[in-house]
Amino acid sequence: xxxxxxxxxxxLGNNIDTDQIIPAERLVYSLSDPEEKxxxxxxxxxxxxxxxxGLPDGNHAFVKEGDRRSxxxxxxxxxxxxxxxxxxxxPACLQIAGIQAVIAESYARIFYRNSVDGGFFIPLETTxxxxxxxxxxxxxxxxxxxxxxxxxxAKRQYPLKPLGDVLEIxxxxxxxxxxxxxxMLPKDS
Amino acid sequence: xxxxxxxxxxxAHAGGKSVxxxxxxxxxxxxxxTHDVCGPGTIGIFKRQFGKNARVWDREKVVIIxxxxxxTSDPHARRNLEILRDFVKEQGLPYFYDAGTRNYKGVCHLAxxxxxxxxxGEVLFGTDSHTCTSGAFGMFSTGIGNTDAAFILGxxxxxxxxxxxxxxxxxxxxxxxxxxxxxxxxxxxxxxVDGATYRTMEWGGDAIAKFSMEERMTLCNMAIExxxxxxxxxxxxxxxxxxxxxTQKPYTVHRSDKDANYCFKKVYNAGAMExxxxxxxxxxxxxxxxxxxxxxxxxxxxxxxxxxxxxDFKAAAQLLKGKTVKIxxxxxxATKEVEDDLHKEKIGGQSLMDIxxxxxxxxxxxxxxxxxxGPQDTFGRTQAEEVVISTTNRNFPGRMGSKKSQVYLASxxxxxxxxxxxxxxxxxxxx
Numbered sequence: 001x002x003x004x005x006x007x008x009x010x011x012l013g014n015n016i017d018t019d020q021i022i023p024a025e026r027l028v029y030s031l032s033d034p035e036e037k038x039x040x041x042x043x044x045x046x047x048x049x050x051x052x053x054g055l056p057d058g059n060h061a062f063v064k065e066g067d068r069r070s071x072x073x074x075x076x077x078x079x080x081x082x083x084x085x086x087x088x089x090x091p092a093c094l095q096i097a098g099i100q101a102v103i104a105e106s107y108a109r110i111f112y113r114n115s116v117d118g119g120f121f122i123p124l125e126t127t128x129x130x131x132x133x134x135x136x137x138x139x140x141x142x143x144x145x146x147x148x149x150x151x152x153x154a155k156r157q158y159p160l161k162p163l164g165d166v167l168e169i170x171x172x173x174x175x176x177x178x179x180x181x182x183x184m185l186p187k188d189s
Numbered sequence: 190x191x192x193x194x195x196x197x198x199x200x201a202h203a204g205g206k207s208v209x210x211x212x213x214x215x216x217x218x219x220x221x222x223t224h225d226v227c228g229p230g231t232i233g234i235f236k237r238q239f240g241k242n243a244r245v246w247d248r249e250k251v252v253i254i255x256x257x258x259x260x261t262s263d264p265h266a267r268r269n270l271e272i273l274r275d276f277v278k279e280q281g282l283p284y285f286y287d288a289g290t291r292n293y294k295g296v297c298h299l300a301x302x303x304x305x306x307x308x309x310g311e312v313l314f315g316t317d318s319h320t321c322t323s324g325a326f327g328m329f330s331t332g333i334g335n336t337d338a339a340f341i342l343g344x345x346x347x348x349x350x351x352x353x354x355x356x357x358x359x360x361x362x363x364x365x366x367x368x369x370x371x372x373x374x375x376x377x378x379x380x381x382v383d384g385a386t387y388r389t390m391e392w393g394g395d396a397i398a399k400f401s402m403e404e405r406m407t408l409c410n411m412a413i414e415x416x417x418x419x420x421x422x423x424x425x426x427x428x429x430x431x432x433x434x435x436t437q438k439p440y441t442v443h444r445s446d447k448d449a450n451y452c453f454k455k456v457y458n459a460g461a462m463e464x465x466x467x468x469x470x471x472x473x474x475x476x477x478x479x480x481x482x483x484x485x486x487x488x489x490x491x492x493x494x495x496x497x498x499x500x501d502f503k504a505a506a507q508l509l510k511g512k513t514v515k516i517x518x519x520x521x522x523a524t525k526e527v528e529d530d531l532h533k534e535k536i537g538g539q540s541l542m543d544i545x546x547x548x549x550x551x552x553x554x555x556x557x558x559x560x561x562x563g564p565q566d567t568f569g570r571t572q573a574e575e576v577v578i579s580t581t582n583r584n585f586p587g588r589m590g591s592k593k594s595q596v597y598l599a600s601x602x603x604x605x606x607x608x609x610x611x612x613x614x615x616x617x618x619x620x
Contacts, residue, residue, distance in 0.1 A: 015382055015471060017585040024561040025590075027226050028258065028265035031335065032233030047587045080383040080416065084585060085561075086318040088230060088334035109387050109418055110318055114334035165213060165350070175340050175348075176238050184215065185344065 001122065001170050005100045005142040007073025009134050009151075010062055011055040012048065014078035018085040018111065020047035022093045031092055040093035041068035054136035063097055070097040074140050077104035078131045082111025091120040101142050103149055103160070105129050116166045117175040124149070125161040133158070191446025193354040194421050195389040198329040198443055202312045210353040210452070218250065219311035221341045224297050225255040225288075227316035227334070229272040234339035245280050246345035252284040252306050253277060254297035259288045259556045263564040295524035295555030298322035298494040302406065303526050305436025309424035310443050314341060319494050319582065321412045325405035326432065327424030327442060332413065352418045353452040354389040355380075359396035361459040366616045368504060369400060369407035370496060370580065370600035374465045377415045378475025379455070386416035388452065391445070396459035397422065402431045403500040410495050411582050414472040464615055466578070467598040470586045478603055481613045486597075487575040489514070489608035490589070492521025492553070493560040496580020496601055499530045505605035506534075506541040508619045509548040515611035518550040519569040521558045528555050550608075562590035571596075578607045 022043060029039040045053070045062040054060025063070045075094065081104035082090060091114050094102070101122045102115070115123040122144065130149075134140070138153040142160070150157045163170060172178035179185040192200060196208050203214035223231050235243065245251050253273055258266035270288055277285040284306070286294040294300035298319050301307050309327040314320065316338045323330035333347070341347050357376055377384070390412045397405070405422050412420035422428075424442045432440065464478040491497065491505050502522065522528040531542040545552060551569070559569035560581040571577060571594035579589065584596035599607070602616035609619065 017583075017588075019561070019583070019585045019588050023587055024226075024257075024563050025565065025567075028263055028269060028564065030233070030265075030268075031230040032237075047592065049586050049592055080386070083382060083416065084318065084413075084583060086316060086320075086332035086334055087227065088316075088336060091334075106383060106386065108383070108416055110332050110334065110413075114336065117340075118334060118336040175336060179340070179344070184346070 001144070002100065003144045005074065007100065007140065008071060009074050009076050009136060009138045009140045010072035011076045011131055011134055011136045012078070013052055013055060013131060015080045015083055016077055017083045018087050018090040021045060021082065021090040022087065023047040027087060027089050031089065037096060038068045040089060041096040044070065044093040044097040055131060056135060060136050070099065073098060073100050074142065075099055075102045076130050076134050077102060078129060079105045081107050083108035086110045088114045088118060091115040091118060095120040103130065103142070116169050119174040122170060127159055127161060130158060190450055191448040193389070193449040193451065194327065194391060194423055194443055194445045195329055195354055195419060196351060198310055198312060199349060199351055201310070201443070208351045210351050212351045213348055214351060215346050215348050216312055218314055218341050218345050218347060220250055220252055220306055220313040221338060222252045222254060222297055222301060222313065222315035222320065223338055224257055224317060225269050225273060226257045227338065228253060229269045230335040231316060231338040231342065232272060232276050234335055235342045238339060239343040243343060245342045248280060248282055251282050251342070252301065253282060254286045254294060254300050255288045256296045257557045258563055260554055260568065261564040261566050266564060293525060295522070296494045296497065296557055298410065299406070299498060299523040299527070302326070302402065303435065303524060305438070308432060308436060308438060308440035309428060310441035314338065314347060318413045319410050321417060321420045322406050322410040322494060324409040324420040325402060325422050326428055327422060329419055329421070331419045352387055352389045354391050355385055355453040356391050356393060356451045358394035358454070358456045359459045360394045360456065361396055363396055363459045363462060366464060366602055366620050367462045368600040368602055369404035371462060371465050373408050373411040374467050374475060374598060375462060377411065377473045378465065378467070380415050382414060382471060382473045383416040385412065388417055390415060390417045390420040392420065392422045398425060401500055402427060403498040406498065407495055411472070414582060464600060464603050466603065466613065467584055469584055469595040469597065472583060472598060478613060478615045481597070482615060484613040485576065486516055486578050486607055486611055486613065488517040488519065488577050489604045490519045490559060490569055490577055490579040490581065491601055491604050492519065492523065492558055493581040494523055495582040497521055497523035497527065499527050499534065501580060501601040502527070502531060502541050503534060504601040506536055506544045508602065508605040508609065508616065510536055510539065510544045512548055512609055514549045514608040516608060518608040519553060519559070520545050520550045521553040521569065522555045524555050559589050562588060578604050578613060580604050
């Protein structure tokens with residue numbers, strides 16, 4: 001697991017649901033085919049209404065027209081991030097677009113679990129809301145070991161909640177590697 | 190300290206040792222369900238992790254129910270169905286309800302119940318967030334992603350954090366114009382879309398006990414819209430009568446202990462409930478129907494795992510019989526069995542199917558259809574700025590297709606009453 005993550009922030013509001021993260025009509029692409037799955041990068045966050053896309057101003061494309069990767073590495077969200085569907089396409093599309101960490105006030109359970117068990121990115125939580133503190137495009141530095149996120153652009157630092165139980169899985173990589181370490185799966189499977 | 194129903198089921202599947210909320214346990218899985226949207230990705234991970242010649246842990250415990258993108262010409266969606274077919278053939282899976290065959294069922298959550306895969310006391314995981322529906326049968330059921338599902342396919346196990354339980358009790362008798370959909374929208378409005386996050390929503394009280402299995406499924410179905418991990422209702426005679434007609438497999442009925450610990454309890458007076466809607470764009474954006482009375486609508490949609498069961502259509506038909514709808518009205522039975530029942534069930538000598546046709550409604554084949562938008566050619570999908578009243582479960586921006594459309598979630602009674610006027614209408618005007 002990467003201990004320090006740096007990059008530009010993309011800021012979203014509360015209750016960002018999986019239909020906004022990846023609209024259902026896009027769920028037809030293969031997640032197993034390396035070339036076809038790049039489509040998920042192209043359509044990541046394409047369901048977010050324009051005024052809410054990249055706060056505070058809105059109207060920031062997460063992925064530029066025709067691209068399959070985002071210029072942003074970190075998403076900052078509010079409460080209940082990833083609510084709705086169990087579609088693993090949601091955390092997968094963010095990873096495919098280049099997201100390395102999501103920092104939210106809280107998560108919906110299945111999205112959080114999928115992010116961890118599939119090893120897509122590190123889902124971090126903050127003790128206070130950050131969506132009014134950080135602007136889309138701000139440069140952030142996340143230090144997992146120190147448990148902080150620094151807004152390099154605004155020179156401000158905020159604490160992160162400890163990762164707790166899921167740290168072991170994130171460090172292992174996915175639920176499969178974790179299960180091998182825990183003796184649930186044979187090491188050579 | 191005693192255990193709640195959910196804790197007891199998880200305990201029984203984690204080697205029998207006592208469990209408490211917050212414990213992480215590995216549980217043995219009784220049923221894994223997947224469908225056409227998440228099955229192909231699950232199969233891909235299973236093969237990568239366990240090898241291309243790997244076999245599933247137990248063929249009898251895997252259920253595959255294509256239901257999402259069935260009636261579309263989208264080539265990727267067609268290809269995904271082929272991936273399921275190849276896998277079923279390769280693994281020799283007995284429970285595959287394939288599209289385009291006589292074995293096709295329709296929406297997985299109702300098909301699981303109708304085909305006898307829901308059994309009290311069992312642990313069922315599904316690659317769909319509405320898998321919590323099965324909790325209506327006194328079992329533990331919840332939605333998971335492809336990675337977790339692939340892990341189960343190979344091992345028959347999954348780690349679970351034992352949830353705290355919230356208890357919602359309804360006593361007395363619901364008025365005749367109130368449906369389970371009104372109750373779940375009321376409760377989600379009360380607790381918010383994250384009010385039950387990481388928790389179980391357990392339903393009880395004598396008013397809930399009077400609900401049919403279909404209505405109980407509606408209650409449990411939308412637990413996820415409150416953030417719930419699972420929902421559960423203790424099995425009773427209504428449950429067992431339903432289950433015994435559909436499976437010979439044995440099962441265990443668990444009950445909450447008297448001294449079980451609940452993190453939250455709320456008691457409602459069933460007789461005081463009012464018809465409610467969830468306004469755009471969130472399932473907790475609750476309002477009484479009478480507060481929205483008169484909002485102009487473009488269409489009414491009655492279908493999905495939430496609102497496309499036979500009880501939902503009986504309710505709608507009661508209002509639509511002998512009348513004509515004023516707006517585009519879409520009728521989508523959740524499963525083939527429900528579709529067949531639309532021909533068999535009659536009100537005043539007329540089949541429900543005829544009632545809907547005569548009222549001018551559009552009838553679609555059983556599937557998830559426009560509940561989640563889907564490919565462009567999906568039946569009932571919104572394409573522009575439509576204002577919709579719908580018996581489905583989510584009204585997030587773009588959920589039914591177009592980001593510009595607005596969706597009001599409501600009961601089948603309210604959706605039918607509103608279809609007759611073209612405006613949001615309290616069903617009491619027609620009952």
